[in-house]
Amino acid sequence: MKAKLEEIRLAAEAQLAEPSADLEAIRIKYLGKKGELTAVLRGMGALTPEERPIVGAVANEVRAFIENAIAVKVEEQKKGALLDKLKAERIDITMPGDKIIAGRRHPLAQVRREMEDIFIGMGFSVVEGPEVEYDYYNFQALNIPENHPARDTQDTFYITDNILLRSQTSPVQVRTMEKQKPPIRVISPGRVYRSDAVDATHSPLFHQLEGLVVDKGITMGDLKGMLETFAKTMFGESTKIRFRPHHFPFTEPSAEVDVSCFVCGGKGCRLCKNEGWMEILGAGMVHPNVLRGCNIDPEEYSGFAFGMGIERIVMTKYNIDDMRLLYENDMRFLGQF
Ligand code: PHE
Numbered sequence: 609m610k611a612k613l614e615e616i617r618l619a620a621e622a623q624l625a626e627p628s629a630d631l632e633a634i635r636i637k638y639l640g641k642k643g644e645l646t647a648v649l650r651g652m653g654a655l656t657p658e659e660r661p662i663v664g665a666v667a668n669e670v671r672a673f674i675e676n677a678i679a680v681k682v683e684e685q686k687k688g689a690l691l692d693k694l695k696a697e698r699i700d701i702t703m704p705g706d707k708i709i710a711g712r713r714h715p716l717a718q719v720r721r722e723m724e725d726i727f728i729g730m731g732f733s734v735v736e737g738p739e740v741e742y743d744y745y746n747f748q749a750l751n752i753p754e755n756h757p758a759r760d761t762q763d764t765f766y767i768t769d770n771i772l773l774r775s776q777t778s779p780v781q782v783r784t785m786e787k788q789k790p791p792i793r794v795i796s797p798g799r800v801y802r803s804d805a806v807d808a809t810h811s812p813l814f815h816q817l818e819g820l821v822v823d824k825g826i827t828m829g830d831l832k833g834m835l836e837t838f839a840k841t842m843f844g845e846s847t848k849i850r851f852r853p854h855h856f857p858f859t860e861p862s863a864e865v866d867v868s869c870f871v872c873g874g875k876g877c878r879l880c881k882n883e884g885w886m887e888i889l890g891a892g893m894v895h896p897n898v899l900r901g902c903n904i905d906p907e908e909y910s911g912f913a914f915g916m917g918i919e920r921i922v923m924t925k926y927n928i929d930d931m932r933l934l935y936e937n938d939m940r941f942l943g944q945f
Pocket of ligand 1: 775776777778818856859890891892913914915916
Protein backbone atom coordinates (compact mmCIF):
# COMPACT_ATOMS: atom_id res chain seq x y z
CA MET A 609 0.00 0.00 0.00
CA LYS A 610 2.90 2.32 0.68
CA ALA A 611 4.17 1.53 -2.79
CA LYS A 612 0.74 2.40 -4.22
CA LEU A 613 0.81 5.76 -2.36
CA GLU A 614 4.30 6.50 -3.66
CA GLU A 615 3.10 5.71 -7.18
CA ILE A 616 0.22 8.17 -6.76
CA ARG A 617 2.57 10.85 -5.52
CA LEU A 618 4.92 10.40 -8.49
CA ALA A 619 2.05 10.34 -10.99
CA ALA A 620 0.55 13.53 -9.54
CA GLU A 621 3.95 15.20 -9.52
CA ALA A 622 4.52 14.30 -13.17
CA GLN A 623 1.13 15.62 -14.21
CA LEU A 624 1.60 18.84 -12.29
CA ALA A 625 4.93 19.37 -14.03
CA GLU A 626 3.14 19.78 -17.39
CA PRO A 627 3.17 23.48 -18.23
CA SER A 628 -0.51 23.52 -19.16
CA ALA A 629 -1.67 21.19 -16.39
CA ASP A 630 -5.40 21.37 -15.65
CA LEU A 631 -5.09 21.85 -11.89
CA GLU A 632 -8.73 21.35 -11.03
CA ALA A 633 -8.85 18.06 -12.97
CA ILE A 634 -5.75 16.84 -11.16
CA ARG A 635 -7.23 17.78 -7.79
CA ILE A 636 -10.38 15.80 -8.54
CA LYS A 637 -8.40 12.86 -9.95
CA TYR A 638 -6.35 12.37 -6.76
CA LEU A 639 -8.04 14.16 -3.89
CA GLY A 640 -11.67 14.18 -4.97
CA LYS A 641 -14.36 11.98 -3.35
CA LYS A 642 -13.77 9.33 -6.00
CA GLY A 643 -10.10 10.19 -6.29
CA GLU A 644 -7.21 7.71 -6.23
CA LEU A 645 -5.84 8.79 -2.87
CA THR A 646 -9.29 8.71 -1.33
CA ALA A 647 -9.73 5.16 -2.64
CA VAL A 648 -6.51 4.09 -0.91
CA LEU A 649 -7.62 5.63 2.36
CA ARG A 650 -10.94 3.82 2.08
CA GLY A 651 -9.05 0.52 1.74
CA MET A 652 -7.18 1.07 5.01
CA GLY A 653 -9.74 -0.96 6.90
CA ALA A 654 -8.07 -4.06 5.49
CA LEU A 655 -4.76 -3.27 7.17
CA THR A 656 -3.51 -4.61 10.45
CA PRO A 657 -3.65 -2.21 13.43
CA GLU A 658 0.17 -1.91 13.33
CA GLU A 659 0.30 -1.03 9.67
CA ARG A 660 -2.60 1.46 9.79
CA PRO A 661 -0.85 4.43 11.49
CA ILE A 662 2.22 4.00 9.32
CA VAL A 663 0.24 3.89 6.08
CA GLY A 664 -2.02 6.68 7.41
CA ALA A 665 1.00 8.91 8.00
CA VAL A 666 2.29 8.28 4.49
CA ALA A 667 -1.15 8.91 3.02
CA ASN A 668 -1.42 12.23 4.85
CA GLU A 669 2.02 13.18 3.68
CA VAL A 670 1.12 12.37 0.06
CA ARG A 671 -2.12 14.35 0.39
CA ALA A 672 -0.23 17.33 1.83
CA PHE A 673 2.36 17.03 -0.93
CA ILE A 674 -0.26 17.06 -3.69
CA GLU A 675 -2.26 19.88 -2.11
CA ASN A 676 0.85 21.98 -1.73
CA ALA A 677 2.07 21.23 -5.26
CA ILE A 678 -1.33 22.28 -6.63
CA ALA A 679 -1.28 25.51 -4.60
CA VAL A 680 2.20 26.35 -5.88
CA LYS A 681 1.08 25.64 -9.45
CA VAL A 682 -2.03 27.85 -9.04
CA GLU A 683 0.21 30.76 -8.02
CA GLU A 684 2.57 30.06 -10.91
CA GLN A 685 -0.21 29.99 -13.44
CA LYS A 686 -1.68 33.24 -12.12
CA LYS A 687 1.69 34.94 -12.38
CA GLY A 688 2.22 33.52 -15.85
CA ALA A 689 -1.14 34.86 -17.00
CA LEU A 690 -0.29 38.30 -15.65
CA LEU A 691 3.09 38.29 -17.37
CA ASP A 692 1.49 37.20 -20.64
CA LYS A 693 -1.00 40.02 -20.32
CA LEU A 694 1.68 42.58 -19.58
CA LYS A 695 3.71 41.36 -22.54
CA ALA A 696 0.72 41.52 -24.87
CA GLU A 697 -0.19 44.99 -23.69
CA ARG A 698 3.29 46.41 -23.79
CA ILE A 699 3.61 49.61 -25.78
CA ASP A 700 6.79 50.18 -27.68
CA ILE A 701 7.21 53.90 -27.26
CA THR A 702 10.03 53.92 -29.79
CA MET A 703 7.69 52.86 -32.62
CA PRO A 704 6.71 55.62 -35.06
CA GLY A 705 3.20 56.88 -34.25
CA ASP A 706 0.16 56.89 -36.53
CA LYS A 707 0.21 60.12 -38.46
CA ILE A 708 -2.81 62.31 -37.77
CA ILE A 709 -3.87 64.21 -40.86
CA ALA A 710 -5.00 67.56 -39.55
CA GLY A 711 -7.73 69.24 -41.52
CA ARG A 712 -7.70 72.90 -42.37
CA ARG A 713 -10.06 75.51 -43.65
CA HIS A 714 -10.94 75.42 -47.32
CA PRO A 715 -9.27 78.27 -49.24
CA LEU A 716 -12.75 79.71 -49.94
CA ALA A 717 -13.45 79.83 -46.20
CA GLN A 718 -9.97 81.18 -45.43
CA VAL A 719 -10.35 84.04 -47.88
CA ARG A 720 -13.95 84.73 -46.83
CA ARG A 721 -12.78 85.11 -43.23
CA GLU A 722 -9.88 87.28 -44.29
CA MET A 723 -12.32 89.52 -46.19
CA GLU A 724 -14.68 89.62 -43.22
CA ASP A 725 -11.82 90.62 -40.92
CA ILE A 726 -10.82 93.48 -43.22
CA PHE A 727 -14.36 94.87 -43.34
CA ILE A 728 -15.00 94.32 -39.65
CA GLY A 729 -11.84 96.37 -39.11
CA MET A 730 -13.54 99.18 -41.07
CA GLY A 731 -16.63 99.05 -38.88
CA PHE A 732 -18.84 96.70 -40.90
CA SER A 733 -20.96 94.02 -39.33
CA VAL A 734 -21.70 90.66 -40.96
CA VAL A 735 -25.30 89.79 -41.85
CA GLU A 736 -26.85 86.84 -43.63
CA GLY A 737 -29.76 86.28 -45.95
CA PRO A 738 -31.59 83.22 -47.26
CA GLU A 739 -30.32 81.28 -50.27
CA VAL A 740 -33.88 80.35 -51.21
CA GLU A 741 -35.20 83.81 -51.99
CA TYR A 742 -38.25 85.59 -53.30
CA ASP A 743 -38.14 86.99 -56.82
CA TYR A 744 -39.05 90.28 -55.14
CA TYR A 745 -35.78 90.53 -53.18
CA ASN A 746 -33.51 89.03 -55.80
CA PHE A 747 -34.88 91.16 -58.66
CA GLN A 748 -37.88 93.46 -58.26
CA ALA A 749 -36.73 95.36 -55.17
CA LEU A 750 -33.34 95.74 -56.87
CA ASN A 751 -34.92 97.69 -59.70
CA ILE A 752 -35.08 94.65 -61.98
CA PRO A 753 -38.75 94.29 -62.96
CA GLU A 754 -40.11 91.28 -64.80
CA ASN A 755 -38.78 91.04 -68.37
CA HIS A 756 -35.82 93.28 -67.58
CA PRO A 757 -32.84 92.09 -69.67
CA ALA A 758 -30.64 91.92 -66.55
CA ARG A 759 -32.57 88.80 -65.62
CA ASP A 760 -30.99 86.97 -68.56
CA THR A 761 -27.45 87.32 -67.24
CA GLN A 762 -28.59 86.15 -63.82
CA ASP A 763 -30.77 83.24 -64.84
CA THR A 764 -31.13 80.95 -61.87
CA PHE A 765 -33.08 77.96 -60.52
CA TYR A 766 -36.75 78.49 -59.80
CA ILE A 767 -38.64 76.72 -57.04
CA THR A 768 -41.94 78.36 -57.99
CA ASP A 769 -42.72 81.38 -60.18
CA ASN A 770 -41.73 83.75 -57.40
CA ILE A 771 -39.32 81.70 -55.29
CA LEU A 772 -35.82 81.01 -56.57
CA LEU A 773 -32.24 80.32 -55.54
CA ARG A 774 -30.71 83.78 -55.21
CA SER A 775 -28.44 84.69 -58.09
CA GLN A 776 -26.55 87.32 -56.08
CA THR A 777 -26.09 88.46 -52.49
CA SER A 778 -27.65 91.84 -53.34
CA PRO A 779 -31.11 90.86 -51.98
CA VAL A 780 -29.51 91.07 -48.52
CA GLN A 781 -29.13 94.82 -49.17
CA VAL A 782 -32.92 95.12 -49.37
CA ARG A 783 -33.58 92.83 -46.42
CA THR A 784 -31.13 94.84 -44.33
CA MET A 785 -32.62 98.22 -45.27
CA GLU A 786 -36.14 96.93 -44.52
CA LYS A 787 -35.07 95.93 -41.01
CA GLN A 788 -32.58 98.62 -40.12
CA LYS A 789 -32.57 102.39 -40.55
CA PRO A 790 -29.35 104.25 -41.51
CA PRO A 791 -26.56 104.45 -40.59
CA ILE A 792 -26.02 101.02 -42.17
CA ARG A 793 -22.65 99.39 -42.68
CA VAL A 794 -22.89 95.67 -43.41
CA ILE A 795 -21.28 92.93 -45.43
CA SER A 796 -23.03 89.72 -46.36
CA PRO A 797 -21.09 86.70 -47.59
CA GLY A 798 -22.84 83.60 -48.87
CA ARG A 799 -23.71 81.13 -51.61
CA VAL A 800 -25.38 82.22 -54.83
CA TYR A 801 -26.68 80.24 -57.80
CA ARG A 802 -26.89 80.67 -61.55
CA SER A 803 -27.88 78.29 -64.28
CA ASP A 804 -24.38 78.24 -65.74
CA ALA A 805 -22.64 75.17 -67.11
CA VAL A 806 -19.49 74.14 -65.25
CA ASP A 807 -16.21 75.23 -66.80
CA ALA A 808 -12.91 76.73 -65.66
CA THR A 809 -14.56 80.03 -64.71
CA HIS A 810 -18.23 79.11 -64.12
CA SER A 811 -20.15 77.09 -61.60
CA PRO A 812 -23.90 76.89 -60.91
CA LEU A 813 -23.04 77.50 -57.25
CA PHE A 814 -20.50 80.06 -56.15
CA HIS A 815 -19.93 82.59 -53.39
CA GLN A 816 -20.25 86.32 -53.17
CA LEU A 817 -19.61 88.96 -50.57
CA GLU A 818 -21.91 91.95 -50.64
CA GLY A 819 -21.28 95.27 -48.99
CA LEU A 820 -23.71 98.09 -48.20
CA VAL A 821 -23.20 101.47 -46.59
CA VAL A 822 -26.10 103.94 -46.19
CA ASP A 823 -25.91 107.19 -44.29
CA LYS A 824 -26.20 110.93 -44.76
CA GLY A 825 -23.66 112.31 -47.24
CA ILE A 826 -22.16 109.04 -48.49
CA THR A 827 -20.38 109.57 -51.81
CA MET A 828 -18.57 107.66 -54.50
CA GLY A 829 -15.35 108.94 -52.87
CA ASP A 830 -16.20 106.93 -49.74
CA LEU A 831 -16.73 103.85 -51.88
CA LYS A 832 -13.42 104.37 -53.62
CA GLY A 833 -11.46 104.93 -50.41
CA MET A 834 -13.01 101.96 -48.71
CA LEU A 835 -12.36 99.63 -51.68
CA GLU A 836 -8.80 100.88 -51.95
CA THR A 837 -8.17 100.02 -48.30
CA PHE A 838 -9.70 96.60 -48.89
CA ALA A 839 -7.57 95.95 -52.00
CA LYS A 840 -4.32 97.04 -50.33
CA THR A 841 -4.97 94.84 -47.29
CA MET A 842 -6.02 91.88 -49.42
CA PHE A 843 -3.46 92.03 -52.23
CA GLY A 844 -0.61 94.15 -50.89
CA GLU A 845 0.22 97.74 -50.04
CA SER A 846 1.26 98.72 -53.58
CA THR A 847 -2.09 97.64 -55.08
CA LYS A 848 -4.01 100.27 -57.06
CA ILE A 849 -7.68 100.17 -57.98
CA ARG A 850 -9.42 101.34 -61.13
CA PHE A 851 -13.10 102.11 -61.70
CA ARG A 852 -14.60 101.40 -65.13
CA PRO A 853 -18.11 102.69 -65.90
CA HIS A 854 -20.65 99.88 -65.94
CA HIS A 855 -24.35 99.28 -65.48
CA PHE A 856 -26.22 97.59 -62.68
CA PRO A 857 -29.96 98.23 -62.36
CA PHE A 858 -29.71 98.75 -58.59
CA THR A 859 -26.80 101.21 -58.53
CA GLU A 860 -26.35 104.53 -60.28
CA PRO A 861 -23.69 105.38 -61.19
CA SER A 862 -22.20 101.90 -61.40
CA ALA A 863 -18.69 100.67 -61.93
CA GLU A 864 -16.66 97.55 -62.36
CA VAL A 865 -13.57 97.69 -60.22
CA ASP A 866 -10.15 96.29 -61.10
CA VAL A 867 -7.03 95.86 -58.99
CA SER A 868 -3.55 96.32 -60.40
CA CYS A 869 -1.84 92.99 -60.95
CA PHE A 870 0.17 92.21 -57.84
CA VAL A 871 2.55 89.99 -59.80
CA CYS A 872 3.72 92.48 -62.45
CA GLY A 873 2.52 95.66 -60.74
CA GLY A 874 0.53 96.68 -63.83
CA LYS A 875 3.10 96.08 -66.57
CA GLY A 876 1.28 93.01 -67.88
CA CYS A 877 2.09 89.35 -67.28
CA ARG A 878 0.66 85.87 -67.58
CA LEU A 879 -1.51 86.20 -64.46
CA CYS A 880 -3.30 89.35 -65.62
CA LYS A 881 -3.27 88.16 -69.25
CA ASN A 882 -1.14 91.18 -70.14
CA GLU A 883 -3.83 93.58 -68.95
CA GLY A 884 -1.98 94.84 -65.88
CA TRP A 885 -5.39 94.82 -64.15
CA MET A 886 -7.75 92.20 -62.83
CA GLU A 887 -11.47 92.69 -62.38
CA ILE A 888 -12.62 91.83 -58.88
CA LEU A 889 -16.03 93.36 -58.24
CA GLY A 890 -19.08 95.39 -59.18
CA ALA A 891 -20.14 98.47 -57.26
CA GLY A 892 -22.02 101.74 -57.35
CA MET A 893 -24.22 104.22 -55.51
CA VAL A 894 -27.47 102.62 -54.34
CA HIS A 895 -30.22 103.53 -56.84
CA PRO A 896 -32.85 105.94 -55.44
CA ASN A 897 -35.59 103.47 -56.45
CA VAL A 898 -34.02 100.80 -54.24
CA LEU A 899 -33.78 103.20 -51.28
CA ARG A 900 -37.37 104.35 -51.77
CA GLY A 901 -38.59 100.73 -51.95
CA CYS A 902 -37.13 100.25 -48.46
CA ASN A 903 -38.69 103.47 -47.12
CA ILE A 904 -35.41 105.32 -47.02
CA ASP A 905 -35.63 108.86 -48.39
CA PRO A 906 -33.01 109.31 -51.16
CA GLU A 907 -33.15 113.08 -50.58
CA GLU A 908 -31.89 112.54 -47.06
CA TYR A 909 -29.70 109.48 -47.38
CA SER A 910 -27.31 108.04 -49.92
CA GLY A 911 -25.29 104.88 -49.98
CA PHE A 912 -22.98 102.64 -51.89
CA ALA A 913 -22.99 98.92 -52.50
CA PHE A 914 -20.49 96.47 -53.89
CA GLY A 915 -20.46 92.77 -54.59
CA MET A 916 -17.62 90.44 -55.34
CA GLY A 917 -17.17 86.78 -56.16
CA ILE A 918 -15.16 85.06 -53.46
CA GLU A 919 -13.95 82.43 -55.95
CA ARG A 920 -12.63 85.19 -58.15
CA ILE A 921 -10.70 86.69 -55.23
CA VAL A 922 -9.27 83.29 -54.21
CA MET A 923 -8.27 82.51 -57.81
CA THR A 924 -6.68 85.93 -58.23
CA LYS A 925 -4.85 85.82 -54.94
CA TYR A 926 -3.47 82.30 -55.40
CA ASN A 927 -3.15 82.30 -59.18
CA ILE A 928 -5.57 79.39 -59.66
CA ASP A 929 -6.64 79.00 -63.28
CA ASP A 930 -9.49 76.52 -62.91
CA MET A 931 -12.42 77.16 -60.58
CA ARG A 932 -13.33 73.46 -60.50
CA LEU A 933 -10.27 72.82 -58.33
CA LEU A 934 -12.09 74.64 -55.54
CA TYR A 935 -14.95 72.14 -55.51
CA GLU A 936 -13.24 68.80 -56.09
CA ASN A 937 -12.04 68.33 -52.50
CA ASP A 938 -8.71 66.92 -53.57
CA MET A 939 -6.49 67.05 -50.48
CA ARG A 940 -3.37 67.40 -52.63
CA PHE A 941 -4.77 70.69 -53.91
CA LEU A 942 -6.42 71.92 -50.70
CA GLY A 943 -3.33 71.10 -48.61
CA GLN A 944 -1.40 73.86 -50.37
CA PHE A 945 -3.27 76.72 -48.72
N1 PHE B 1 -24.86 91.80 -57.56
C1 PHE B 1 -23.96 92.17 -58.62
C2 PHE B 1 -23.57 90.92 -59.40
O1 PHE B 1 -23.79 89.85 -58.95
C3 PHE B 1 -22.73 92.84 -58.06
C4 PHE B 1 -23.03 94.17 -57.45
C5 PHE B 1 -23.32 94.26 -56.10
C6 PHE B 1 -22.97 95.34 -58.18
C7 PHE B 1 -23.57 95.51 -55.51
C8 PHE B 1 -23.22 96.57 -57.63
C9 PHE B 1 -23.51 96.66 -56.29
O2 PHE B 1 -23.07 91.04 -60.50
